[in-house]
Amino acid sequence: MSLHIGDTAPNFTADSTVGEINLHKWAEDSWVFFFSHPADFTPVCTTEMGRTAQLADKFSARNTKPLGLSTDIVEEHWDWIHDVNSTQNTTVHFPILADPDCAIAKLYDMIHPGESDTEAVRSVFIIDPDKKIRLTMTYPMSVGRNFDEILRVIDALQLGDKNRIATPADWRPGDKVIIPPSIDNDEAAKLFPDGWEELRPYLRLTEAT
Numbered sequence: 001m002s003l004h005i006g007d008t009a010p011n012f013t014a015d016s017t018v019g020e021i022n023l024h025k026w027a028e029d030s031w032v033f034f035f036s037h038p039a040d041f042t043p044v045c046t047t048e049m050g051r052t053a054q055l056a057d058k059f060s061a062r063n064t065k066p067l068g069l070s071t072d073i074v075e076e077h078w079d080w081i082h083d084v085n086s087t088q089n090t091t092v093h094f095p096i097l098a099d100p101d102c103a104i105a106k107l108y109d110m111i112h113p114g115e116s117d118t119e120a121v122r123s124v125f126i127i128d129p130d131k132k133i134r135l136t137m138t139y140p141m142s143v144g145r146n147f148d149e150i151l152r153v154i155d156a157l158q159l160g161d162k163n164r165i166a167t168p169a170d171w172r173p174g175d176k177v178i179i180p181p182s183i184d185n186d187e188a189a190k191l192f193p194d195g196w197e198e199l200r201p202y203l204r205l206t207e208a209t
Contacts, residue, residue: 002109005134009034009127010107016095017077021067024131026095031064031158032127033150036110040072040080044144048122049081049096050088051147062154063129068096071105126154128161159208164191168205179204 003010009032013022023032035052037045052059052066059066070077077096085091097104105111110123122139134157139145156167165177179188181202188196188204196206 003125003133003136005136007133009125009131009133011131012104012107014104015074015098017074017081017098018095021095021097023067026067027065027127027129027131029063029129031062031129031154032125033059033064033066033154034108034125034127035066035068035145036105036108036123037068037070038122038141040070040076041083044122044142045070046080046084046087048144049084049092050090052094053084053090053092054088055147055151056093058151062151062158064154066094068094069099069104069110070096071099071102073100074098124150126150126157128157163209165206165208174208176205177208179206 009023011022011024013020015021033052035048037048039045049068052068056066070080072080077098081092081096099105102111108123108125122141122143122145124135124137124139124145125133126135128134135153137145152172155173156171159173159177160166163177164180164183166180167177168175171177176197179192179196183191192206194207196204198204
């Protein structure tokens with residue numbers, strides 16, 4: 001199954017390290033950072049799980065729930081969490097889904113035969129409170145994720161939803177944002193009363209609020 005931005009995130013019910021999870025019910029009115037791993041007890045995955053736990057307050061501040069997945073069973077996840085906590089100096093509280101039959105991995109197209117027939121690649125799905133997929137990223141098995149970028153994207157998506165803006169290349173919170181061409185100057189004057197810098201008629205920069 002090929003998923004695209006704007007699709008409804010396929011729902012599922014699965015066992016996890018915090019009990020059975022139904023994705024849509026568990027998400028409630030939060031955003032979800034859903035990310036997959038090739039297997040437990042692997043080095044890159046261990047650092048990623050640890051980094052997610054270390055960033056718990058930052059995800060919470062963005063109303064975002066992390067949700068991990070690995071194609072192993074819950075009992076192995078629990079043993080692995082002990083290693084993550086010990087080696088990464090953190091405490092994992094977010095759930096890790098068990099997917100030993102790869103049902104969820106296949107549902108979300110996380111199994112790439114060129115990489116492995118039984119292990120999920122490093123996929124990322126950012127899912128909004130309406131259960132819509134807002135971003136997808138796929139990393140090869142050997143490359144760890146950039147968590148600064150994951151948080152930056154969540155910030156950009158949430159700011160865009162709030163203020164009907166777009167963000168330029170390398171945008172960071174506090175930087176100027178773009179008024180989309182779909183908003184004409186008359187409407188822009190109402191939405192952005194402090195004005196904007198017009199580099200071109202299609203490229204107008206304004207302060208984020």
